[in-house]
Amino acid sequence: MYVKQIYTGCLSEAAYFVESKGEAIIIDPLRDIDSYTEMAKEKNATIKYIFETHFHADFVSGHIDLSKQTGAPIVYGPGTETNFPVHVAKDGEVFSLGNITIEVMHTPGHTIESTCYLLKDETGKPYCIFTGDTLFVGDVGRPDLSSGDMTTDELAGIMYDTLQKKILPLADDIIVYPAHGPGSSCGKNLGPDTFSTIGEQRKTNYALQPQTKDEFIKTVTEGLGSAPVYFSVNAKINKEGYDSLDEVKLKGLLPLTVDAFKRKMKEDVIILDTRNAATFTHGFIAGSIFIGLEGRFAEWAGSILPFHQRIILVTDQGKEEETIIRMARVGFDKVEGYLDGGFETWKNAKEEIDMIIDVEPDELAMDILHDPNAVVVDVRRETEFADGHIKNATNLPLAEMTDVAQIANFEDNQNLYIHCAGGYRSVIASSLLKRQDIHNLRNVLGGWNKIKLEKSIETEKKVSVLN
Numbered sequence: 001m002y003v004k005q006i007y008t009g010c011l012s013e014a015a016y017f018v019e020s021k022g023e024a025i026i027i028d029p030l031r032d033i034d035s036y037t038e039m040a041k042e043k044n045a046t047i048k049y050i051f052e053t054h055f056h057a058d059f060v061s062g063h064i065d066l067s068k069q070t071g072a073p074i075v076y077g078p079g080t081e082t083n084f085p086v087h088v089a090k091d092g093e094v095f096s097l098g099n100i101t102i103e104v105m106h107t108p109g110h111t112i113e114s115t116c117y118l119l120k121d122e123t124g125k126p127y128c129i130f131t132g133d134t135l136f137v138g139d140v141g142r143p144d145l146s147s148g149d150m151t152t153d154e155l156a157g158i159m160y161d162t163l164q165k166k167i168l169p170l171a172d173d174i175i176v177y178p179a180h181g182p183g184s185s186c187g188k189n190l191g192p193d194t195f196s197t198i199g200e201q202r203k204t205n206y207a208l209q210p211q212t213k214d215e216f217i218k219t220v221t222e223g224l225g226s227a228p229v230y231f232s233v234n235a236k237i238n239k240e241g242y243d244s245l246d247e248v249k250l251k252g253l254l255p256l257t258v259d260a261f262k263r264k265m266k267e268d269v270i271i272l273d274t275r276n277a278a279t280f281t282h283g284f285i286a287g288s289i290f291i292g293l294e295g296r297f298a299e300w301a302g303s304i305l306p307f308h309q310r311i312i313l314v315t316d317q318g319k320e321e322e323t324i325i326r327m328a329r330v331g332f333d334k335v336e337g338y339l340d341g342g343f344e345t346w347k348n349a350k351e352e353i354d355m356i357i358d359v360e361p362d363e364l365a366m367d368i369l370h371d372p373n374a375v376v377v378d379v380r381r382e383t384e385f386a387d388g389h390i391k392n393a394t395n396l397p398l399a400e401m402t403d404v405a406q407i408a409n410f411e412d413n414q415n416l417y418i419h420c421a422g423g424y425r426s427v428i429a430s431s432l433l434k435r436q437d438i439h440n441l442r443n444v445l446g447g448w449n450k451i452k453l454e455k456s457i458e459t460e461k462k463v464s465v466l467n
Contacts, residue, residue, distance in 0.1 A: 001100050001121055002043065003128060005177060006035060007194055010296050011059055011329065012184035014194055016130055016177060018119065019045045020098025026072075027051045027117065027130050028179050029062035031245055032325045036066060047072045049095060051102070053132025053179055054114040055080075055238045057145050057231035058186055059298070060331050065244050077115025078106045083240045089115070100127075107134040107166050109159020110141030110186075112150065116166070118174075128175035129198075134159075135167055136178045138191030140207040144224055145231060152224075156217040163208060172199025183296065185228055188220075225381070228399065230302030230330055237331050245328055252324040252335030256312065258349045261339050264312050269336070270305060273314040274323045275343065277427040281356040281443055285314060285339075285346055288354075290431040293319060293326070295424040302330035303399050304428070313338035314346075356430045359442045361454040364417055367442075368457065375414045379429040380421055380448065390451065391458040398425045401432050410438060419444035419451060 002019040008030060016027040017039050024045040026036045040047050047070040050063050054077070063074045064084060074086040075095070089095075091106035103118040110133040117130045133141030140163070143155035150158075174197060180186050181194035191204075202208050207220060256264065265271065271288040273280055274297065280290045291300050293315075305311070311334055315323050320338045327335060339346060347353060359367075367374050368390075376393040378385055385395040398420070401407060410416065416438070420426040423446055430443050444451065451457055 001098070001127075003119070003177075004039070005194060006039075007181065009183075010326070011298055012181045012190075013059055014177065014179055014181060018097065018100075018102075019043045020100045020122075022046065023048045023098045025049045025051055025095075025097055025102065026066060028053055028056070028132065029066055031060045031062045031065070031242075031329050033062040033066045033069065033245075036062070037069065040070075046070075048097060049102075050074045051117055051130070052076050053116065053130065053134070054111045055235045056133075056179075057235040058180075058184065058228070059329050060234055060237050060242060062245075063238075064241055068244075075104075077104060077113050079108070080113040081239075105129075105166050107131075107162045109143060109155055109162045110134055111145065111155075112158075114141070114162075118170075126171060126174050128177055129170065130177045130179075131167075132179045133186050134162065135176060135201065135205075135207075136180060136184075136187050136190045137176070137193045137196045137201070138205055139187035139189055140205075140220060141186055142188065142224055142227070143220060145227060145235070152221055153217055156220045157213055159220065160213045160216040167198070168202065168208060170198045172197060172202065174198045176201055185225075185231075185299075188223060225383070226399075228299065228303045229402070230307070233307055234302070234331050242331075243333055245325070248328050248333045248335070249321065249324055251333075252313075252337065253320060254337035255340035256337040257340055258345060258351065260337075261312065261346075262351075264336065267310070269310045269312050271314065272301075272305070272311050272323075273343075273431075274319065275314065275316050277424055280427060280431075281358055283347060283353045283355055284343065284431075286352050286354040287435055288314060288431060289435065290427050292424065292427070293323065298326045298330045300398075300425075300428060301327055301332065304402055304432070305332070307331060307334075310334045310336050312336055314343055315339075317342050354434060356427065356434070357442050358445050359417070360445055361451045361457065364442075364444055364451070365454055365456040367415070367417065371415055373413050373415050374417060375410070376417045376419070377429070378419060378448070379425050384421065384448075386461065388448070388452065388459055388461050391460045396429075398429050401429055404436065407433060407436050407438065412440075414440065416441040417444055418442065419447045422447045422449050 006015045089104040093104040095102045105116040121127045144152040273288040379398040418426045
């Protein structure tokens, strides 16, 4: 028996490859499936089943492409309805894989169809459980991504019953393999590890502590932030189907000359620049949106970019395909080419460019002191802001900056100083502000991590949110 977690850090997503006696299953695959098929070849195994724990909201699954390529059926739990062929398993149904078995455990709560899969070894002893978004390390799946007509409280109540009846009775030594790790928005506050045991979670996970159903509902639903806007889009794609990744890449991997790129710019397209943040600020095509590959790229693309608009790319040379694949993971399929030769080609052609001025925290400190029009804009999440921020700073979370009305609240005479925690989100925010013709701005290098070390900058913990 062979069990491997395949973890993708930028999405905090875990897929799984399980093999026994030349037969394999894939659990919760990403849209780019090559790693799974290559792993099967290395193990000289045939992919027998593709198991899905639920309709994922934070990424587009590779279930359909993988099924077409391998012939393996897609397995979902009870209550599943799709627009493509699947095997809807019954609660308690058992699948054989070599000389091990996989037992279906219907565990609704995160969604109605949410299902865990209990793996039993060659002796029939439960070895591990693939929990999807039902149980994380230190958390449980958020119940506000409603399936059907269920309210958040109703789903939370169902999750309470699921945990009491299906999860807590399991043995302490069973390994817990969830679908996500730290940083995921599928829970409130996932722990730092990507796997655990039932026993450890029984001791440390707040959702598994003794409590009434009403107490559980309050605890699980309290403090839930808004779900990223792309969640509903991805869940729909996973339920209804999508174009193959090969087709998406074929359309997107179109090299565009400077002239062809300029012609595209006159159409209703978005220019997406995925280079490093420090490189972008020193020069970019006017009107570009920056989302660098070095950060949580796919999540921010899904949160900020509209899915209906066509996109053309500016990337580091050789990063075009990676960009398209990572965008496809969250449902973008309208990339229509990239600038051949990258930004240097544009610059060498003497075309118009824009820049973002970077400042160090000590320069910010001087400007706050001497410039009455200085406005500090903190684009971190409200919870981050509440934990400490520059005195009198305005909190405008990056995820809310798709609202033009929010951005329009700034005055023409204000000099904006944009910062986040470390410097990635602030460059995204600055590019969005530039697109709205707000150019009197500075990007604060190092963000809050460096600002809080600058003793001449006064900080506080009182929340102040832009209205």
